[in-house]
């Protein structure tokens with residue numbers, strides 16, 4: 001399979017989530033995008049990470065460490081409306097977003113990149129007995145993807161441009177100890193070598209194609225672990 005075949009085989013919610021993630025990178029944010037859609041695939045709301053922005057659409061969070069892609073999608077869904085929606089994200093949800101998803105009307109979560117740092121943080125039943133007994137079921141989860149799109153979703157969230165925390169030695173060492181070394185190395189190589197600036201004007205599917213052989217190598221490396 002090549003990049004174009006993969007892209008053309010995706011449904012519109014996946015494509016929109018990745019367009020949003022690339023817009024987040026372009027805007028100097030952490031590269032994560034998400035969207036909510038109906039079970040029939042109609043997109044209800046799409047948004048992205050806005051942690052480093054000074055302005056943003058009505059009802060979304062920006063210029064704050066809380067301004068994650070999933071939060072900005074959930075923030076715009078009608079209160080107690082839109083039940084059983086599908087949330088599609090380019091990266092595994094963090095603790096904050098997993099909590100918001102738990103309190104939302106999302107029926108299904110799909111995510112591409114494996115953010116090992118947040119593995120297991122969606123299991124709220126372990127927090128308290130009452131949480132485990134709540135009638136409202138947790139969202140069904142599908143992810144991370146073990147294909148090149150999964151590697152791509154993680155990679156574009158790991159540029160230091162929008163994520164100063166990656167410059168923190170302790171945090172980076174933790175990620176490397178959890179196996180993220182090859183992804184971080186590739187992200188920094190693309191960023192530091194000036195390639196990221198060349199990729200910026202491209203559409204996200206073109207970016208996917210431009211780095212495809214390296215994503216294939218990365219995917220093969222992770223599958224071998």
Ligand SMILES: [Zn+2]
Nearest residue numbers: 068093094097
């Ligand atoms: Zn989050």
